[in-house]
């Protein structure tokens with residue numbers, strides 16, 4: 001083993017000494033020597049439950065930001081007749097409608113997966129990987145349906 005370190009031209013003498021010491025210590029015996037170094041995120045596949053969880057947090061943050069925007073539009077529309085007309089004209093643009101559709105989709109997803117969470121917490125859904133995968137997929141399908149309905153509502 002010592003010989004193989006010495007054959008590596010890129011190692012300095014102190015590095016060789018440290019590796020030899022590591023090999024004789026508890027570190028060399030307990031830590032896996034061939035540890036994975038590949039952290040290329042494009043090669044890592046997340047399970048659907050992880051994706052559902054990450055999206056739940058993302059949709060929660062989108063909903064949080066959306067509350068401010070929606071309250072502002074509501075306040076504007078209720079302020080006066082002119083305010084209502086301004087709010088209506090803002091809401092009639094394609095880009096704004098697209099944002100509203102995105103907000104409604106995020107809210108729908110957050111509520112659907114939130115209910116899934118609460119059902120799991122209350123013990124109505126099994127907390128196994130298989131059951132979690134199934135309920136996550138069902139949540140995605142329900143969200144797609146609600147998202148289409150939200151599109152119909154907005155346009």
Ligand code: HEM
Nearest residue numbers: 056057060061063064065067110111112113114115117118
């Ligand atoms: C204005 C409305 C809402 C906002 C701004 C909001 C925001 C958030 C945010 C940011 C989180 C992430 C917390 C974290 O991951 O640390 C969260 C988690 C959660 N939300 Fe909401 N939420 C809203 C409405 C709802 C509704 C209506 C439900 C009903 C089902 C719900 C159920 C949940 C649950 C169960 C969690 C915890 C998930 C977990 O334990 O990982 N939320 N919410």
